[in-house]
Amino acid sequence: MRLCFRSFLLVMLAVMILAGCTDEETEVSSKDNEGSGNQVTLTVYSTVSNEAEQNAVKKVVNDFEKENPHIRINLNLPGQDYESQLRIRMAANDLPDLFDTHGWAKNRYGEYTMDLRDMDWVEHLDPTLEQIFIDEKGKVYAYPLNQAMDGLTYNKQILEDYNIEVPETFEEFMQSLETIKEKSDGEIAPFWFDGSTTTSFGQYYDQFATPLLITHPDHDYRDELLNGTFDWEPYTFLSEKLLEMHEKDLLNIDVLTARTYEQNQLIAQGKIAFVMRTVPINVIKELNPDIELGVMPVPAIHQGDSPSWIGGERHTLAIWKDTPHPEEAKAFLDFLSRPENVKAVAEGTSLSAGLTNAKADIYYQPYFDKYKDIVVEPYFDRIYLPNGMWKPMGMSGQELLSGALSPKGVTQKMKSEYLRLFEQAGFD
Structure with missing residues (x-):
């Protein structure tokens, strides 16, 4: 019995000693934290x-x-x-x-x-x-x-080989794509999209919407877009042209399954003429030091208009x-x-x-x-569309080329989403 009691006392003493150490350590730790208060x-x-x-x-x-x-x-x-x-x-x-x-x-x-x-x-x-x-x-x-100045990136050598001037209008752009398809015997994708994601289709609609709906004085719908009265019928042009490109094989054959990581390799191999973005030249130069790329403003759509840079932050x-x-x-x-x-x-x-x-x-x-004298226009969706429109805009390109929507169907979808989100959030 006496042994058990002595053992108990030893245990209690140990606990008290440990408790004392813990209190001391806590105090030191607190002092250390105070010392590092400027971090x-x-x-x-x-x-x-x-x-x-x-x-x-x-x-x-x-x-x-x-x-x-x-x-x-x-x-x-x-x-x-x-x-x-x-x-x-x-x-x-x-x-x-x-x-x-x-x-x-x-x-x-x-x-x-x-x-x-x-x-x-x-x-x-x-x-x-x-x-x-x-x-x-x-x-x-x-x-x-x-800051961004977006338009299209092109393979400079391809345009030179086929005697193509950098297009300034949408009509010239379409002619350039057809020339590339014909003279390359289909070996070069005239206009390449990584259509497995919505991003590049979104960029197509977003960047070309500006010359279609904003920059020409006779086709300026900015007020209607901002106050919610835009009827969207003119927007159908972009889907009609995208579908025409697809049906004429002016886009990459795997347009709906192509992935973003494939782009740099194909550009470096000279297999792409135009893409709807400014590409990372440092990455592509590592793959092909001799590659020469150019960038150009977005071509004008309406007669008498000028090309536009699309940019901003x-x-x-x-x-x-x-x-x-x-x-x-x-x-x-x-x-x-x-x-x-x-x-x-x-x-x-x-x-x-x-x-x-x-x-x-x-x-x-x-x-x-x-192109320093070319006006830099803000991204269309950031000014004229309510928040949340980017995803349906990009998805509509996939739905169009897969046959799920017609060009007018894309326009109707955009109108419905626009009105829904406009009513939900509106503009300040």
């Missing part, structure tokens, strides 16, 4: 996707952390899940400290963003971006890492208005806005800089310079 972590979300883009952003992040050791950047690159993740965080009103507005600085994310008008870099904002990033009250919504960073670290977030944007970093990010993403304090040495710059 800040900024959560940053971006849509940069390909490896070259990601490396460019990671490089400036690393340089910033070296210069500012008390600030850590938690960089998130969710890829295709970006939009869904941001929607969830918006619903919870818990956004990252800095995030990419990817084309929606005002219309989707505006109420969540800090006003950046007092930052020094604003005076260097490219004038072509002012309507996108600054509202009528002067609020500046986001910082532009670069591409990669950006906005600061969440409720970030607990506003000064550190601004410090990161200040760092990005240094000329050497403006240049590095633009060149790493193969796009023009968003600020005028640096000029990027990018592959496509000679083409942007050649």
Whole structure:
């Protein structure tokens, strides 16, 4: 009995000693945390996707952390899940400290963003971006890492071999496709789509909608689109032409099953003449150093009109208005806005800089310079369509070419979705 009691006392003593150690360790840990109170972590979300883009952003992040050791950047690159993740965080009103507005600085994310008008870099904002990033009250919504000037990319050698001038009108574009099909004996896809996804069809409808419905004074429907009275009948033209291309074998034979990853290989092999996007030249040059590509504005559709660049914001960073670290977030944007970093990010993403304090040495710059007098029009869906139209717009291309919808059926679907979403959300 005495042995058991002594054992009990020893156990209790051990517990008391351990408890004392635990209390001491907790106190030390608390002191350590107090000592590191100046350490800040900024959560940053971006849509940069390909490896070259990601490396460019990671490089400036690393340089910033070296210069500012008390600030850590938690960089998130969710890829295709970006939009869904941001929607969830918006619903919870818990956004990252800095995030990419990817084309929606005002219309989707505006109420969540800090006003950046007092930052020094604003005076260097490219004038072509002012309507996108600054509202009528002067609020500046986001910082532009670069800017987009979209049209079509083409294989320069193919056009030269077949004596084809860069088309300026839709009619000339169609003639170019037919010439390529005929002279290549079907070995080259005149106009290539990765139709297993909705993206490239969405780009076709979105970019060609501008010359069809906006830029020509006799075919300007911007007011009707913005107030909800557009009847959509003129939109049928785009589906009729896309179906005509398909029926005449002017598109790739596997248009509905082709995948995005195949594009770069086929371009490098000289198997594609035109694509509906600006392609990552650095990746393609690695596959074929001798390849020569060009970019061109979107051809005019109506007689007497001029081609158009379709563009605006591409990669950006906005600061969440409720970030607990506003000064550190601004410090990161200040760092990005240094000329050497403006240049590095633009060149790493193969796009023009968003600020005028640096000029990027990018592959496509000679083409942007050649067409410097061409007006840059904003992306059609970001201005004239209610939020949520991109997916049905892209899907309609798949449904058209698979035979599920006629050209008029596509128009009716777009009209129905437009009215439903317009009534649901409307425009501010």
